[in-house]
Amino acid sequence: MAVTVNHTGITVADLDHSEAMFQQLFGFETLSRAARDPEMISRVTGVPGARVEVAYMRNGAATVELLCYSAPGDRADFRPRACDLGSLHMGFNVADLDEAVSEAAKWSLEMMGEIAVVNTGPNRGARIVYLRDPRDGVVLELIEPAP
Missing domain, CATH: 3.10.180.10 (2,3-Dihydroxybiphenyl 1,2-Dioxygenase, domain 1)
Known part of the structure; x- marks a missing residue:
C-alpha cells in the first residue's frame, strides 16, 4: 500500500487571524477557503451538528488545513503540554x-x-x-x- 502525507489539519479559533498568520509569517498560499457541508462533516468527524469553514493552504510540499468550527456549541478548548498524549506541533x-x-x-x-x-x-x-x-x-x- 503506497501512502503519502496529504495535509496537516489544525482547528483554530479565528480563521481570518490564522490564515493571515500562516500567509505572512510562514509563507503559505491559500488554495481555497470555504464552508463545508455540515452533514458530510458530521458524518466524517462523528460530531453531530458540526459546522466548519476551512482554509486549505500550501508552502512547498507542506499543506495545512485550517478548520474553524462554529458548531456545535459545546466545543472544548484543548491545550496540552508538549508531553501530554495527543499534543501536536x-x-x-x-x-x-x-x-x-x-x-x-x-x-x-x-x-x-x-x-x-x-x-x-x-x-x-x-x-x-x-x-x-x-x-x-x-x-x-x-x-x-x-x-
Whole structure:
C-alpha cells in the first residue's frame, strides 16, 4: 500500500487571524477557503451538528488545513503540554531564530519555554523554540539549522 502525507489539519479559533498568520509569517498560499457541508462533516468527524469553514493552504510540499468550527456549541478548548498524549506541533525552519521570534510576537505567539540548542539527533546544533498561539493553543516550533 503506497501512502503519502496529504495535509496537516489544525482547528483554530479565528480563521481570518490564522490564515493571515500562516500567509505572512510562514509563507503559505491559500488554495481555497470555504464552508463545508455540515452533514458530510458530521458524518466524517462523528460530531453531530458540526459546522466548519476551512482554509486549505500550501508552502512547498507542506499543506495545512485550517478548520474553524462554529458548531456545535459545546466545543472544548484543548491545550496540552508538549508531553501530554495527543499534543501536536508543526515545525518550521527559519534562517534567523531571533528575528523569527520577534516577528512571531507581532502575532501574539508566546514562547512556551526558552530558546535551546539541540545537543543530539538530526538537528544537533540547531537553535529551537516552541511557541503557542494564545487564541487557540496551536503549538509551532521554530528551528534555526546548525551553522
